[in-house]
Amino acid sequence: MKKLVIAAIALGGTVAAGAAVADTSAKKIALSNNYAGNSWRQAMLESWQKVTSKAVSDGVVAAADAFTTAENQATEQAAQIQNLILQGYDAIVLNAASPTALNGAVKEACDAGITVVSFDGVVKEPCAWRIAVDxxxxxxxxxxxxxxxxxxxxxxxxxxxxxxxxxxxxxxxxxxxxxxxxxxxxxxxxxxxxxxxxxxxxxxxxxxxxxxxxxxxxxxxxxxxxxxxxxxxxxxxxxxxxxxxxxxxxxxxxxxxxxxxxxxxxxxIAPGVSTLAFWVAQAILDGKEVPKDLVVPFLRIDQDTLAESLKTTPVGGVANVEYSQADAQKVIEGAQ
Amino acid sequence: MAAEPAWQRLLAQPWLWSYLAAASVWAATIAFTQGQGGGQVLTAAFTFAAFFVIVGIGQMFVVTLGPGNVDLSIPATMTLAGTLAMRIMDGHEALILPGLALALGCGVVIGAINYGLIRALRIPPIIATLSSSFLIQSTAIWYNRGIRIKPPPALAEFATAQVAGVPVLAVGVILLTVLMHVLLTRTRYGRAVLAIGQNQRAAGLAGIPVDRIRLGTYMLCATLAGLCGYVQAGFAGGAALNMGEEYLLASIAVVVIGGTSVAGGNANVPGLWGAALFLFLLVTMLNTFGLGAGIRLVMTGIIIIAVIIAASGRQRAR
Known part of the structure; x- marks a missing residue:
């Protein structure tokens, strides 16, 4: 039932945002990720793959590639961001190894006209957007x-x-x-x-x-x-x-x-927060007014929702929610 | 040596310090809780120290081969062996032994690859094993995608079983330790490892097949890491991608604290148990005292350095 509602909202969101489709269809978004070695990060990457590949085939954006560094180190991720700048991405969605050590690279990206949206591991650099959890x-x-x-x-x-x-x-x-x-x-x-x-x-x-x-x-x-x-x-x-x-x-x-x-x-937090960051980046590229600091809701499971959550969670994985364009819109409006 | 009194011989044993350190840390914990839970702390210590000892034995043989020899791929090997075995067994009790064979086989292959990198491509061991660990860890991630599969119930029961407060697994590992002590001190292989560690060139000239011995040692180390990954996954209710993380430093720490010479050529099996118990009891003591995380880490560092200095001071005196 809940899924149905979310699906309906998503559908509505896509239709309502119809005008936006043309504006970002040539834009390329990259995910810069610092670590992949646990089940949460694996689910995060999987959600990204699932939601963005659909967005690409629907023509919402031109590309949405994920890059993960091998060693969970800020220096390595800074070099990765510099490569992404050279490769001509329009936006970089970032789960950062450090809140401060990437500031230089993030500033370089901003100066090159690239939109940087950090989530989960957010960065302090003021030119970047932050999707944080309270x-x-x-x-x-x-x-x-x-x-x-x-x-x-x-x-x-x-x-x-x-x-x-x-x-x-x-x-x-x-x-x-x-x-x-x-x-x-x-x-x-x-x-x-x-x-x-x-x-x-x-x-x-x-x-x-x-x-x-x-x-x-x-x-x-x-x-x-x-x-x-x-x-x-x-x-x-x-x-x-x-x-x-x-x-x-x-x-x-x-x-x-x-x-x-x-x-x-x-x-x-649901690992699918990566998809929320994706839609926020898309909205910014689309020219929407988005506040720099956004707050993502927790995913909470209680006694009465346990059975349902357990059913939808893969064995050995993490309970997850993937966000739609409409969800992102709601989070943005909530912060304004 | 023979003329020295017994107590002086005892004092000269390099393993003594790790046991003394473990005992005093345990005593300090018990004093703080006014005697409450002393036995249970020991039960827990033996349970968790067993895992450190398994990988510690392998690392000890490798380190003994001489300067520069170390295996940094232990955590990745544990992870890959654990995930492969859990996934193949998929909770079926009939597959417990094939699963074990797979985990060990995984180690044998990785050990051979490690030494292949070192020998054929002439890469220093520290870099060869570090880079192979990336390959191994990536294989585990690719194969498993973060999914945690439960071990067969019988394996989980065996790994967590206790008889009158004595963990069965620890008894098994003590037997393994005795076996490895015999292997080191009473066999041609063990003697060859020590000889290579003291002087590789001299050992080669004396007719020791240096390459075969080194290959065997890296394979032994990786196989023990595979075994550790297998029992650890059985114990903790499944293999996780980050299960090996703390074993990189721990495997080296138990070797050094246990009285084995980092320069090679001088190994000590009994010290591994003292060192592993000490590492667990140290964290337990600092947790029990309720100190903040920063102080805890600083204390851990200082105490470990102190024990190593004490142990090496004894060796010099000898």
């Missing part, structure tokens, strides 16, 4: 949810992401802000799970024996299943674990829900 709010929402479920409070275990990365600091700041507002909760332990199930499992297994009873585990995505495994291995009761939209997390949740009515929620 990660702080995401962390805060987790604590708010736990507080609703457990009004009496309790001990929290926090699983953080990769140390030193902007996203990790933001989500964690949101979680701590949420805990400050809900004084009945206390963070009794904090480990780095690097957004990977096996790293999270190892870190939690190490700290768990020294912790008192845990009421809930607040996470950053990609670490919930590993945490659940660690609790099981230690023979401790399973707390409320916030999930991060990975299929193994959702499958585990569904299993627990069927077995004992387990309740939690799952939140993350």
């Amino acid at each position: 990660f702080k709010q995401m962390g805060k929402d987790e604590v708010t949810y736990v507080a609703q479920k457990m009004p009496n409070g309790g001990n929290l275990l926090e699983i953080r992401g990769l140390a030193g990365v902007f996203v990790d600091d933001e989500i964690s700041a949101g979680i701590h802000e949420g805990v400050a507002e809900n004084a009945q909760f206390k963070i009794v332990g904090s480990v780095h799970g690097d957004w990977a199930q096996d790293v999270a499992q190892k870190a939690v297994a190490g700290i768990l024996p020294s912790l008192p009873e845990i009421a809930a585990v607040v996470t950053q995505g990609g670490d919930g299943y590993g945490a659940a495994q660690a609790f099981k291995a230690a023979g401790r009761p399973t707390p409320l674990i916030i999930m991060g939209n990975r299929q193994d997390e959702l499958a585990w949740w569904q299993e627990q829900k069927d077995a004992n009515g387990y309740e939690t929620m799952s939140v993350s």
Whole structure:
């Protein structure tokens, strides 16, 4: 049903934007991506491929090629951007290795008259557009949810992401802000799970024996299943674990829900945000007025939407949403 | 040597320091929690140290071959072997052994390719294995596209099984370690590896088939990485594209902390366990103390450097 509605909106969007088709049909858009080594990035590239190849065959744009650097390094990506400038792309959609280290290359692209739209890993260079996620709010929402479920409070275990990365600091700041507002909760332990199930499992297994009873585990995505495994291995009761939209997390949740009515929620950004960035770049090339800072909504899964989300998520993949031209229009209007 | 008292001989053992470090870090953790959960921490430590030890053994043999020898393709090999095996098995218990054979075979082939690059194209090992790791990792990405496939239930049960708090997997790896200790110290192959590490030219003149031994060592290392990828995927509920990431530094760290000489020619198998336990317990201790991420990383660096200095100081004294 929901899909149908989205499809209808998309159709409407294409028709409504009919006038735009002529204006960008000769334009070339490139995706500059810094990393491909996990399931989230793979889904991101797949969504890009799926949505942009249709846009190209529909004649909305002339080309939409994806380029990924081998080593997840800013210097390498800066060189890649310089190549894209020389190759004559009209817009570069960018998931950046660093918020600042690419500023020089991004400025060069802007000076060459190229539209730069950064998303997920955004850049600080003012000439570029930014499609960011309010990660702080995401962390805060987790604590708010736990507080609703457990009004009496309790001990929290926090699983953080990769140390030193902007996203990790933001989500964690949101979680701590949420805990400050809900004084009945206390963070009794904090480990780095690097957004990977096996790293999270190892870190939690190490700290768990020294912790008192845990009421809930607040996470950053990609670490919930590993945490659940660690609790099981230690023979401790399973707390409320916030999930991060990975299929193994959702499958585990569904299993627990069927077995004992387990309740939690799952939140993350959809990898399809790359397609939103694509449509935003297209809108800018089309001459539309677009604010420099846009905010993309989270993809949140709750008890009642779990079964449906699990069905549409590929085994071992990540829950995903692909955005349409109309969705992009809505996000742009929302920011104006 | 023989005239020295027993305690002096013990003090001169290069592996001693890694065990001392592991024990004191464990004691500090337990003191902080006032005795709570000491046994469980040890159970967890043995479980996770086992993975470090598997790749550490392979890296140790390679490093022992002499200056410049190192295998940087371990993480990629783990990932490829793990994903290939999980995907072929696809959760079927009848395919557990063929899956294992595939993971090991994957390692054998990668080891041969690595040494082919080093010998035939005369590329230094550090660059050869790094560039081959890009090829291997890309193959894994291409083959698997980020999909995480669950291991067969029996494999997952075996990998996570415990008997009275003792992880079965760790017992298996301890047996493997004993085997490898015998291989290093009691066989012609092991002696040849040590001889090449001390002086490759002299070893060649003494009639040791240097090329065959080096090829075998790189193959052994990659095969153990394949084994580690296989059991790690079984343990963690599936192979992920980033599963090998932390094993690059860890595989080298356990070798060095364990008392093996980075310059080659002098290896130490028992030290691998002490070092692997130490690495896990160190992170656990700093997590338990609740220190911030920055301080945790700085402390990890300082403590590792301190242990290495202590260990090498002993060797010099000898």
